[in-house]
Amino acid sequence: MKRAKKIARRLRRFNTLRNQIFIAFFLAMLVILGIAGGFTYSKVSSLLKNNAEKHIKQTAIQASGRLDALMTQVDSLTAQVAGNPFVQQLLLDEVDGRSATFNERQALLQVAGSYQAYSPGGEALELYTNTGKLLFPLKEGQLDIRVDPRYIEEADKQKGRLVWIGIDPENSHSVLAIRRVNLFERWFSPGGYLIARIQRGYFQLNERTTVDDSGESILLANDQGELLGIGDTASGTDLTPLLNTKKQTVTFQGEDYVLVKQYSEAANWTILILTPVQYVTKGLSVLRTVLLAAGGFGALGFLILSFVLSTMLTRPIIQLIRAMRKSRLGGVLMPNPEPVSTTMEMRELNYSYNEMVHHINRLIRVVYEKETLQSRTELKALQAQINPHFLFNTLEAFNWSLVDKGEDELASLVVAMSRLFRYIISNPEKDEWVTVADEFDHVERYLKIMSMRLGERLEWEIDLDTEAARVPIPKLLVQPIVENAIRYGVESKIGKGLVSVKACLADDKVRIEVADDGQGMNEEELDVLRKAIRTGTSLTTASTGVGLINVERRLKLYYSGGEQSGAEALHIDSARSKGTTVSFTIPLDGQFSREGGISGGPNDIDR
Template sequence: MIRVIIRGINDLKLRTKLILSFIVVVFVPVMIVGLFLTNELRNQALQNALEQTAVNVDRVKKRTSEVINAAYDISYLLSNDSRLARLAATQYETVYDVVKAYKEYPDIREYINLYKEISNIRIYMNNPTLLDNWEFIQPDSEIMESSWYQSAMSSSGLIGWNYLRDERDGKEYLSLIRKIDFLEDRSSAVLVINVNSRMLDAILKQETFETMIVDEQNNIISSNRPGRVGRKLADLNLSKGIMDMQSGTYDAVVNEQSAKIRIETLVPLSSLNGIRILSVFSVANIVKDANEIIILASIVIFISLIVAIVLIYGFSALLTKRMLRLSKHISKVATGNFDVTLAIDGKDEIGQLSRQFNAMVWSINELLLEVKESNQQKTRLLSSQNEIKFKMLASQINPHFLFNALESIRMKAHIKGEKEIANVVRLLGRMMRKNLEAGSRAVTLKSEIEVVRCYLEIQKFRYEDRLNYELLIDPLTQQIQILPLIIQPLVENAVIHGLENSEYGGSVRVKAALINQWMHIEVSDDGEGMDEERLDFVLRTLEEQEGESEENNRIGLRNVHMRLQLSYGSEHGLAITSAPGCGTQVKFTIPIGGGLHV
């Protein structure tokens, strides 16, 4: 797929490539960055609006709480006023007595005059001897059957907040409703205190966003937008479900426009219910300024891109014109016309190509002359080459030449700083020299271990971290004479057959120990191992006397096994143990001080 894309790009004209590169390198990143910044700008504007709304609503909540707490304080005072209890419990005989009692109890009027947070106080009580004077009112059947009155009478003194109509002026107010118990005559009354609506309106008028105070029945008690007070939330075309939400921020649709609504619930002390403060702002109005900035930035970016495309088109025209001249002269040379000269001004790459083109044409002419002269010598060269080939086939590379060549390679790698390669070449040379020098005579265990170490280091260079090895050689065994090349084939077999097919590699361990005049040698690996059937096959192969195994990889093991038996006796052959997944162990013993059986 990638090759097809690269081939397609290579087939495009230079002008198309330049425009395409501009789109990929400039236009696409600018669009991505622009979309990202646009989204971040809008989100930042919304986040700031949400934070500001939360602060505003909290401020409104605190100020509203201060206003309605005045009504709560008055209700507390009146519910514990003994003079009010006596006034309510007395059965009056004449109107004069009633009027005199009212004059002797001016507290209600004083509260109204003293607290600007309230607009009216009235007490509904069942005492036929009292007169209605807008402060003390005899409740009729309609009032007594109303939900707010019945709720107050059954609330055991808890406060209720309702949006009620005041009989005196016919207006509706947020009202505190509370039952007052008179213990002397075991009677009760309902206290209603109107909260000053103008103070609530004054609090909301300072807010930027549309803010409302609603009661439990979703009546709009106060608002900083005209025409809202006295209506229901349902009249504002809010999203379904928003009207019943409590404290929090919610997405909504107001008048078919996306909006955010912040709701904060206010439940005063000792109250059955409370009120809610709603702040509504349109998302479109919040992001309006951000959208204007985005539009302006988009126009500037679009104009810049158009100008850039025009400039790139002009530059590409200059480049392609010069490249076409170069292409025409190359086509002439391709037809065999070597008498052309190209003249393109400039010191850029195209100008360099033109000068190199002229130099190439001159060189071709010189080469043609040389070819003509060389044709005359072709017969002599052919005969000389045949003779050289014959000598090369007849010659042999002697060991000294091979060692010298390896030493030269090692020194070359060392000089160039390739210490690892130089070390591997050195080990290979040492190993080959040891192998060539090996004969039938015995060598020390130390010399044999050097060959093993060289082999393992070379393999470790090949497998890197996939191969680890460990040489556990008892110092007392290093000078013991053994057959040459008796351990190295076992190590090679462990690396090739035990670890080479393992995905994660493994480790090889060579151990030599002196125990009771016997030297014990063990070569083990933690590779794939062999199952019982495979192990039986290998053991049978070791005992074959004639011919070779069908598998060439067993010749080394059989060779070592036979040499050990011929040299030290039949009981000194190889002992092999293995299990699948547990690796393979190859062991043999050599007597110390005993002669070879040869």
Template structure:
């Protein structure tokens, strides 16, 4: 996340604006589509559910009309003289003529009403008259009287009782039937004289359910009061639909959307007037095709608006960022140390005012920079002079101490020698007022200095030197090695028991030169070493030398001190390999 944030913050203004607003537009578009689809889905679901429920009610009305039409046909049958006479006169029960007359009448009734598949009539003694357009049904009065619903049939006293497949009085393997069963009463006495069973096939019922057309490929399931299937839909995922149907059976006049497999269906349940359940299963995709078209149009419109808005954002970002980029390109000269005013065409807007302020700032900085350069040059010169003046009296104090000691001891020849060496030392170190000297000249100064110190310390130390010839003609500031040698003697050799060794060497390292002064004296503690490295000591010689080199080489000189108690100290000075002969002509103004 941090890398991503850094990457974004490092981008230029134009892509940053485009990315930011692109994300906002995408989020807005996604939220708009999600909200639209959710609201649209909810609205469509509600409307489709209501529409399907109305359709189911219409289908139920068609079914009720069919039942009532058949019931009216039954009433005509019940009131016919042919049927009343045959059932009332027991003497005509086995008369073939009567049998034929009644059954012909039943066939005529079936032909008049095509919805009727078969008619079965029984007198009180169980004699049967029938007409059947399908297969014969082995129904008998005995089975009717043994049925659990017979008492209810008697209580209805002539009204019909609706049962599936004769309420179990006959088996139908190929086709289910709605059986309208009722008691036949004598018209005159209103006493029961027989029983009537009119059967309507499932095919006929199904045709009536779909007589107004089936635009949405709806499939219907019709269950009796015991939830037995009268009409069974042809569904691929029967087990999944069975669970859904069981779920909606207990909810009257109810519709809900269920997902089966990869498709959605609206399942509607309606309880009919005769206590059967009519269930409609409609593919939701068939209903939402038009709404999907609206959704596609909405998304396309949203995308077009998004593209137009994006173009506007790109144009606006370029309008803002282009002048800024031009200003940035003009400002890049500052990176090269060139303080140059920018010249670009701008209006009197924020960017124009920014350009004017920047140009004014450049003028002020250039003026300030020139002043600082002059001040720093003067300050640097004064600091170098002050530091060298610190070194000179420091060395003189120590030398005069040695001369005083020799004079007191009466050793005049040694006094002469040391004074002569001191004069030669100063003649070499002053170098006719030049600020820089060669490393070769610096070695001569060190040699004279050691000559002086030999008189002070005798055999206390010996000196070995190793100088790379390639380094001898390179120039360095005056009195660089002398303070280091002095420091080695005063703080290393003097504190050591017995004689010590001082090694002075120079190494050529290509683009740099190393000057090394090493002793095998007493060494320094780590705390003392840290103080020297951090410039916290009060000593003049070593501290002054470090400061001089830092100023002279603009902090490009490296100064390393290695020391260990009992093993000595090693000072390594690494300076740039610069052989500028012009620098050797600089004079030190005292």
């Protein structure tokens, strides 16, 4: 365990910014070199293969032309046999119902021999009647047994043209071809069939031979994938995968080859030319060596360059770290004002650090002065605590004096004013939150005091649900709305004005509504008011109350609905000559924090 920790500490010593930059640069360059080398190698290899394919294609075209010439020669000889007068007469007699005699069939040997002399690859000819009976050579046989019936159907479709069958099922060293013999004197009607058996070596393309030192192989295959060449290497191999593939490079008998195919329509056969990939890409070995050598020298160069570059980048940072350590050991001291660095970023970093040190020094002085000022302020606050008690005691003295004189109405107003002051001036840290019932009591005291100034012009209604009375609410949240209702609703109206204050439960929330029956606002004035509340901009410069903006801010501060939803916490409805209604809802249990404060001073909204 101790050894592992020791190794971990040693590894952490090497986990520096310079080493990280060095390793990152070096690995990045290695990746770039690898990708570039691999891309170059791949492109050159593909180019060599394409060029080789073009040359092999020419060889395939030449081989295909030679194959077509040989097939044309066989086609010409068999056509002459089919048109021989003796053959025509013999087959005509068979069609008329007269069977050929033994001597007539034996005479076909001389006819076949005369034509075979002109075809060195021809081994034998076979003549069948229209019904498939063997006429020549002199033995028993049937055409549909000798060859696949589909080739007979194909010969009928070709109407006398030569059809190449493939390897002779009775002799694997021969290739068969069939054609229908048409009777000239019967309007070229079918008279029989002629089969030619040719040696496989006649085409000189059908065995795997080495053309040169390239190891190139030429294979001849029919549409069934049978190898038509002679040779032990590829005998019995199914060439169907080579015929069906569209790839340039194939694997055949465990070796990779570049494949070129040339189709012969005359026989429905395909010439396959296989050239070893190793021969095609033999020049790549030199390229591979060059790329490896270049990559090695490049990696060495990048190694040195990465080390130098990482050192250049991290040296100014190391100097700045040393300056910070000196500053930490000696308190908060300024480092060297101009460290040696030629980069804009490092100069800016050093400048920012110097500014930070200056700022910290200034903050130390400010904090010290604030601590001193706070001590003095606390002393003055202790001395000033006598003033509220003096005010409350004085108001109590007025109350008892008025009671002794029988001025009960004035005495009740003095008591209301005294309780109102106690509600407002009390310690905010202890009484920031009150119940809805306490807030409504404060509103009622405020209305009583305002009725002393407005007299019979002011009427009010207070409706409070019992369940909503116990819900906590921030102090002085409803009274500013009531003050606005009196100032811009009742006072601006001729005659009596009614202010209605209600609180009820709705959907697990407490809805508080303050309404007046004053002159109200039109839609344009209402939009201006809503925009001012939303943006926090006062409409007047002589505002004295807490105001609707302050109420809006406090609702968004203490409750989650206003800030997160983006909507106004206060909902205002108004109509000209009908009055204004201001309402808001608070959750039963959704305030942010009862310790939060409100930034900014009081604001008011003129309507």
